[in-house]
Each structure stands twice: as structure tokens, then as C-alpha cells.
Amino acid sequence: xxxxxxxxxxxxxxxxxxxxxxxxxxxxxxxxxxxxxxxxxxxxxxxxxxxxxxxxxxxxxxxxxxxxxxxxxxxxxxxxxxxxxxxxxxxxxxxxxxxxxxxxxxxxxxxxxxxxxxxxxxxxxxxxxxxxxxxxxxxxxxxxxxxxxxxxxxxxxxxxxxxxxxxxxxxxxxxxxxxxxxxxxxxxxxxxxxxxxxxxxxxxxxxxxxxxxxxxxxxxxxxxxxxxxxxxxxxxxxxxxxxxxxxxxxxxxxxxxxxxxxxxxxxxxxxxxxxxxxxxxxxxxxxxxxxxxxxxxxxxxxxxxxxxxxxxxx
Numbered sequence: 001x002x003x004x005x006x007x008x009x010x011x012x013x014x015x016x017x018x019x020x021x022x023x024x025x026x027x028x029x030x031x032x033x034x035x036x037x038x039x040x041x042x043x044x045x046x047x048x049x050x051x052x053x054x055x056x057x058x059x060x061x062x063x064x065x066x067x068x069x070x071x072x073x074x075x076x077x078x079x080x081x082x083x084x085x086x087x088x089x090x091x092x093x094x095x096x097x098x099x100x101x102x103x104x105x106x107x108x109x110x111x112x113x114x115x116x117x118x119x120x121x122x123x124x125x126x127x128x129x130x131x132x133x134x135x136x137x138x139x140x141x142x143x144x145x146x147x148x149x150x151x152x153x154x155x156x157x158x159x160x161x162x163x164x165x166x167x168x169x170x171x172x173x174x175x176x177x178x179x180x181x182x183x184x185x186x187x188x189x190x191x192x193x194x195x196x197x198x199x200x201x202x203x204x205x206x207x208x209x210x211x212x213x214x215x216x217x218x219x220x221x222x223x224x225x226x227x228x229x230x231x232x233x234x235x236x237x238x239x240x241x242x243x244x245x246x247x248x249x250x251x252x253x254x255x256x257x258x259x260x261x262x263x264x265x266x267x268x269x270x271x272x273x274x275x276x277x278x279x280x281x282x283x284x285x286x287x288x289x290x291x292x293x294x295x296x297x298x299x300x301x302x303x304x305x306x307x308x309x310x311x312x313x314x
Contacts, residue, residue, distance in 0.1 A: 005049055005131040005260055008122065008150065009042030009060035011106045011139045013088045017243075017286060022095045032094070035286050038069050039088065041135035041164055044246050046074050047288035048253035048277065054260075057129075059121060061114060061139060079121060081114035082139060083107050090245050092285065097241050109141035122150055126157045131260030133252060134173070135164040148172040151179050160259035164252050166190070177210040180259065182252045185216040185224070199224055200231060200307060215255060215271070220247040221279040221298075224307055227267045231307035234271035236298060240279055246287025251278040272302045 019033040042058055049056035058070065062078035066085040070076045086104035093099070111117075122132075132154040134147045147169045154161045155178040162180045163173040166187040173179055181188060189202045203214040203226035213227040221239040225232045254277035258270040265273075280295035281287070 003055060003260075004129045005054055005056045005133070005256055006122070006125055006129045007042035007046045007049075007056060007058050007060075007133040007135065008118075008147075009040035009058060009136050010118075010142060010146070011086065011137045012038065012040035012043055012060060012062055012066055012082075013086045013103070013106070014066075015039030015088050015090065015287060017090045017092060017245075019092050019094060019285070022093050023091050023098070023100055037286065037288070038066060038073065039287060041249050041252075042133060043070070043074070044249040044288040045133050045135055045164075045253045045256070046076075048250045048281070048290055049257060050074065051290055051292065052253060052257055052277070054257050057125075059118070059125070061109065061118065061142075077121060077125070079114060079118045081109050081111045081117065083110065090243075090287075092243055097243070099243050099245055101245065106137070106139045109139050115142055115146050119146070119150060119153075123153055126154060126159060129159060131256045132159050132161045133164070133256050134161070135249070135252065137166065138169060144168040145172055148176050151176045155179060160256065160264075162252060162256045162259070164248070174206045175210045178212045179210065180213045180215070180255065181206060181211050182215040182255050183217060184248055185218050188214060188216050200226065203231075213267075215251070215274070217248040217251055217278075220244045220282045221275050221302075223251065223271055223275055223278075225267065225271055226307075229267050232267060232271055232304055233307040234268075234275045234302060234304045236275060236279055236302055238301075240283050240294065240298075242282040243285055243287075244282055246289075247278040247281045249287065250281035250290055251275070253277065268304045271304055272299060275302045 017035040046058040057075040086106035164183040221236040251274040254274040280290035
């Protein structure tokens with residue numbers, strides 16, 4: 001099948017969401033609802049892409065149980081290199097919508113050939129894909145250079161590539177000419193050495209290192225982007241309330257969906273769609289789902305303007 005977007009999740013997770021009235025440290029809580037699903041940033045992006053009508057396949061590292069669970073839900077081709085898959089716990093408070101997340105670090109990859117196996121698998125899939133997303137953290141035992149190496153291979157093959165990473169893997173990926181960085185503003189600032197009041201200079205520094213564009217997620221339905229066509233601030237003036245977990249992944253899905261078109265849309269139109277898709281994820285309790293009716297409704301309300309230096313949400 002052609003027109004496939006490939007996502008890479010090297011440190012997947014089982015995502016559990018608890019809903020409580022209000023979280024109190026040291027208190028006992030009665031959970032009103034529980035949701036559990038397979039997750040990880042790339043897996044979440046895959047789900048959103050499929051809801052946007054784009055065929056997407058997930059790869060990365062997993063264990064047998066996770067790969068079997070994924071097989072029931074979405075197209076995938078995981079390398080079985082993890083002894084077990086970590087868990088994340090999100091506690092959502094019904095009283096005011098606050099979300100608190102706990103994320104395990106994950107297992108150590110003990111297979112010395114795991115990185116080579118994943119690289120060979122992805123390089124073999126490159127001729128049949130139109131876009132690549134590399135997202136999330138790395139499991140213990142995987143070198144920080146791997147995401148950058150995969151991104152470089154895809155870009156050399158002419159495939160639009162988006163990286164949503166943090167720390168040293170992000171700094172290394174930012175040096176790959178042509179890569180698009182899309183992620184939380186704090187991660188991008190950390191990678192560039194900037195602080196919370198220097199977002200646009202930080203994006204400029206990342207582009208000077210090689211990145212083709214940098215999209216910083218300031219909050220749900222609020223993006224700042226430095227692109228070849230200029231700097232933009234895209235946001236909903238009155239964003240919806242809800243669970244922000246996964247809203248950044250929804251924006252990433254919208255970005256790669258647009259970049260994989262030939263030709264891609266103008267950046268203001270791309271960012272408008274990314275903000276609307278992010279907002280559509282906020283109103284759904286579980287990460288990886290969007291409300292398509294909300295997305296269509298808010299598209300006309302997204303404001304995109306030439307960006308000036310902006311303070312970040314603290």
C-alpha cells in the first residue's frame with residue numbers, strides 16, 4: 001500500500017488513566033473510571049493519523065505482549081527487543097480538569113543488535129512511505145544517536161521527517177539537515193540552551209543547526225513555529241477545557257499529514273490544522289483520540305499571526 005506514514009516509538013507504554021474528583025496528596029481516592037490502552041508518543045500519533053484518514057503504521061521496540069495487543073488495534077511492525085513494556089499513569093481531576101502524569105523509565109534493551117534490527121527494518125520500509133515520525137523517549141541501552149541516524153536516512157530518501165524528542169536525542173536530531181522538530185516548548189528550549197523567555201531565538205538557533213522548521217507546543221491549541229516562510233503564532237483564543245495529554249501528539253500527526261502531501265500546504269494553513277487537531281484531542285479523555293466534529297468546528301476560529309517574542313506558559 002502506498003501513501004503510508006511510518007511512526008517510530010522506541011519506548012512504548014501501557015497508558016492508564018484514572019478519573020477522580022480531586023487528587024489530594026496522602027489521601028485515599030475512589031476512582032470513578034479507568035481506561036487502559038497501548039501508548040507511547042508514536043503510537044498516539046498513529047492513532048490520530050488513522051482518524052484523520054491517513055494510513056499509518058507503527059514501529060519501534062516492544063515485547064511480545066505489547067506487539068500482540070497492538071496487532072488488534074493498528075498496523076504495526078515492532079522489533080521485539082524489550083523484556084517488558086513500561087506503564088504510565090495519568091490522574092485526571094473532574095473538579096477542574098487538572099491532569100497529573102507518572103511515567104516509568106522503561107526496561108533496558110539487552111539485545112546488542114536491537115538498534116541495527118530497527119534501523120534495517122525502517123530502511124527497508126522507506127521506499128513505501130510518504131512521511132516519518134520519530135517520537136518519544138529512548139529505552140535504556142539505546143544510543144542517543146539512533147533517532148538522528150534514522151531521520152537522516154529518511155531525509156536522504158526524500159521523505160518528510162518530524163522528530164518529537166527531548167534531551168540529547170533532540171539535540172542530535174536538530175543537526176540533521178531538513179528535519180522538522182515538533183514538540184513541547186520546554187524540550188526545544190532545553191535542546192537549544194534557551195530559557196522560557198527566549199522561545200523564538202531558541203527556534204532560530206535550532207534551525208541554524210540544520211532543522212528545516214521548528215514547531216513549539218506552548219500549550220493545548222497554542223503553537224509557535226519558525227519556518228522557511230517566517231515565524232508564526234497559531235492559537236485558539238478560547239481553547240476548550242479537558243485533558244491536555246496527547247494534544248501535542250495530535251498536533252504532530254497533523255503536521256506530518258500535511259508535510260506528506262505533494263505539494264504541502266502553506267505553513268499558516270498547516271499550523272491552523274495542527275491547532276484545530278490539538279484542540280480536538282483535548283476534549284477527549286484518552287490520549288490518541290480526537291473529536292472530529294470539534295476539529296471541523298474550531299478550524300475557522302484559529303488565529304495565525306506573524307510571531308513576536310512571546311512569553312511561555314509557566
